[in-house]
Each structure stands twice: as structure tokens, then as C-alpha cells.
Amino acid sequence: MATDTSRLPVASGRVAEIREVALSLFARRGYHATSMKDIGDALGIRAPSLYNHFESKQQILVEVMRGTMEQLLRDHIDALASTDDVVEQLRRATEAHVRYHARFRDEIQVGNIEIRALEEPERSRIVLLRREYSDSWEALILRGVGRSVFRVSSPRLTAWAILEMGIGVARWFDPAGEMSETLLAYHYGDMALRLVGIAHAPAASVSAVE
């Protein structure tokens, strides 16, 4: 977990601890079923001390959700900026998307379930960031179609299909399991290319991967 959170915006030790413990409780019990007292108990501190760092439970949720989306967008922009080749852009953006969802599983689960617990105007801001992200995917696929490199019947549905298959990873990926995050990312990169009509030979025989 230390390696994971190190990729999120830098926060002082105590703030990072609170966020991590709160995230874990939100993911397991749900936001509404978790009190500031529960968070304090899990950290071995009294609830009032939490308020030195966060105004409210809602503020913790906001920071978790905003930090998560901003990191995802940064990784995505890096992937696109790293090459002009639209095929490589799609591969790298898919790999970044899948790595992200394999790594920040609790953040994704809380983000998807607790969006309804987020108060305005923060909810609209998060929804806007998500929209920005999926629009960028659609634009990427449209660029590939425009260059006659991709062939798809619906750029939007293709973008959403790639996004959704990657989001699913957060539900089942086990970092202690047989498949590494890196191999996983390669597989999804190949699947994304297939979805835009670029057929590669499979990376490995069935028996080697299963």
C-alpha cells in the first residue's frame, strides 16, 4: 500500500494515514455506515483529533475521489503525449488505464459506489472529470479512424467498451495472484487494438497464459 499511495498527491503522514484508513473502511462498509469515530478507532486516535486534518467525513471522501480522478487523467495525458502514433497511444492509454484499475482497487470501488454520497458542487466536478476522461478516449479513437488506422462502427461505444473492460479489473485483480499487473496491461492493450480492428497474433499460446 505504501508504494500505491506514493503515487497519489503528496500528503503529510497523518493526513495520508487518515485517508488510507477511511478509504479502506468506505470500501468495506460503505461511506454512510462509516463514522468519524470508526476512522479514529481504526487509527487509535480520538475522533476530535481527526478534525484537525479534515473538516468532515465528506471532505475525506472528496479528497479520495478527486485525487483518484486527477491521477487517472495525468497518467492518461502522459500516455497520449508520449507518442504521435495513434496505435501506440491507444496501447499506452489502455495499459495506463488497466494498471491504474489494478492498483487503486479500493479507490475505484468507493468512487463508483459513493458518487451518490458526494455533495454538490463536488459531485458535479467529479462527473465532469469523468466526462473529460471518456471524451478524450472517444477523441483518440476518432483520430485513429480519421487517419484510416482504426476501423470501428461506433467510436463512442468502442471507447466505452475499453474503459469498462478496464474498470472491471478493479473488481477481481489480485496483486498476489498468478498474473502480474504488467502482463495484465499487455493483454488489455492487445484487446483494445483488436476492438479498433487491428488484429495481432495473440501474444502467447493459450497454455502459456492460462
Added chain:
Amino acid sequence: MATDTSRLPVASGRVAEIREVALSLFARRGYHATSMKDIGDALGIRAPSLYNHFESKQQILVEVMRGTMEQLLRDHIDALASTDDVVEQLRRATEAHVRYHARFRDEIQVGNIEIRALEEPERSRIVLLRREYSDSWEALILRGVGRSVFRVSSPRLTAWAILEMGIGVARWFDPAGEMSETLLAYHYGDMALRLVGIAHAPAASVSAVE
């Protein structure tokens, strides 16, 4: 909604009403935030009357989740039994999966979010049905690979990718929107075929679909 629920197991009018109203409240507020009194209020009846039909709020959740999974499995089995051609099996199973997720959006959302609110042994039963479903998808893809019709690097990841991209439909599909459930199903069927290495020309030009 009348057309939708008619495909679920037949229930007497009042029971169906209670299930429908409870489902809607669970989807919008969450299971824990919904009381039997809320369900009664929405129906204009007193909470104690609900207990003539359901033992508990938990039993309503159980019936919603079990009914949902059983219907999904039935549609899946019908799709597989309808043809021996593994390509058509994949196409029809994907179309059934997508139609289902386009239609039963509240059921899917409640199913995915509230699985943690389900008590044992029902939770394990639902998890088992889900496992049965995804295993059948993996077996389908393995059959296609065995017949040298499909080419994939990982049958399991390919199965999960198809499942997840279809599940995503429940989050955004709008039956009043521009794209019909049927056209949606065709698009996803084509994408599933691409994922197993069967490249078709896109069904329509970009401009015709977007």
C-alpha cells in the same frame, strides 16, 4: 417498466409492486438507507402490511438479486442452445448479455453494490451463480479456441472483458436515447467477435452511427 418486469418470474401483483418500489429505492438511496417504512410510504401502505408478503427487507433484496441472476443464466443458456456454431453462440450470448444489462439497469446496480449487504447463505449462492455464468463464458471461448475458430491469448481475460463491457451498459444506457437496445446489442456482438480474433467490416460507417 411493465414490459421489463414481465420477463422476471411471475409474482402476484402486490408482491411485484413491492419488489419494484423497493428496487427503485435501493438503487437510488442504497439498501441500508431504505427502511421498510420508506417502501410502505412509497406504496401508500403501512409497513406492517409489507410483512404479509415479505419476511424482511433482506428477503426483498434476496429475491431481487436471485431473480436477476436466474434470468440472466436462462437467457445465456438459451443463446448457447440455439445453435452449434460457436461464432453464433458468442454473438447471441453477447447480445443477450447486453440486452439484459440495458434492460435491468436498477437490478444490475443494486446487484453490484448491495452484494455486500446480502446475508449468508444467500450471498454465497449469488456468488456461485455469478461464477457459473462467467465459467460458462470462459468455456465458450475455450470451445472456439479448441475448434481453431477463435484466437485469443487468454480465454479467461477475454471472457471477463466481454462481460465487463456489457455490464457497463447498465450504467449509461438510456432507453429513451438515440440508440436502440437492438442496435446496441449488434454493436457489442461485433466487438465480442473482434476480441476473439474474428474481424468483420464495421456494420455501418461512423457517420451513420454516431
